[in-house]
Amino acid sequence: MKKLQKEFLILILSALVFSGCSTTPTSESFATYNVNGVSYLSLTNLCNAKGITWDYDIFARVISLSRGTHNVSFMVGDSLILVDGSAQYLSYPVDMYQGMVVVPYGFKDQVIEGVFREYVLPGRSYPMALSLKKIVIDAGHGGEDPGALGRTGLREKDVNLDIAKKLAAILREDGLEVVLTRSTDRFISLPGRISIANNANADLFVSIHSNASRTRSLNGFEVYYVAPSVNDSKRAYSSARSVPISIEHFELASSSMDLKAIIWDMIHVSNQAESVSLARKICRVMDDNSDSRIIGIKGARFAVLKGARMPAVLVETGFVSNREEEKLLRNSIYRQKVAEIIAKGILDFAQVSSTMEVAQR
């Protein structure tokens, strides 16, 4: 990535700062700008006042702020920011105003005072899952897409939906906010599922599936996370069993493909560690509480997980193609047990994350 032309921007910025736009001085004498009814501050003013250096990658349109060991990156037009590798959201998107990069007023507290404050321990990043409040549960397939079919006719989409609803009920009882991508037997595209999670600003995305294989004897429980390099992509795609749709082609239609791809790459790297940790927790609870064979955790590039802006896992609850597991998955009591196991894994994960939070403060 090529970094350059900051001078060019500063030139424009200084020209505008001295050209007398209508501004109101704040208590800290930062001029505020009213952009569509929202108060904005000049990024340059904030950074200059606090000794924060910033770079603007003119091609990728990514702005990076840094001071000491802290780094914050974001893009004009987006409210998503990366703070030391973890995603956060601003209340309003970063914008341009009369040629200046402007940030919503809350940016000062959230980023300038929050991230770049003096007494922060160096080199720590705050995992986003520590604020685990909202989870999106995705029941795989649905409607015209039945998913895998068992030999006695059990449909994966029905198993997924029931486990998802049971899981949602358990998590809600534990005080978490849960959004279901579907609560009925209907079709949702893979991009549609990710959009639901991203628009909800969820802290976690958990997709529920059941597996199938031509090898009837194959059984077991496994959890996938998104891996940037794919060691198992072919299997992953066939297991997702819907046409994989490149995320770039629908979400990026309105903006440059490169810049969001860059941000997403960064987010995926930072979310991956948490996804792996969540996947491990779920498998461990399953191992402790059932006789199922634990296949383990695997990295794969599932289309349904790929565009998620939060840690995301896909749980394969068992093989409907296997006689024994089809029988189990057909049983509502067993599905309840699976839901409880996944819920415990999620809650264990949340607990570890909040312990980390305390340790870091």
Ligand SMILES: [Zn+2]
């Ligand atoms: Zn599936």
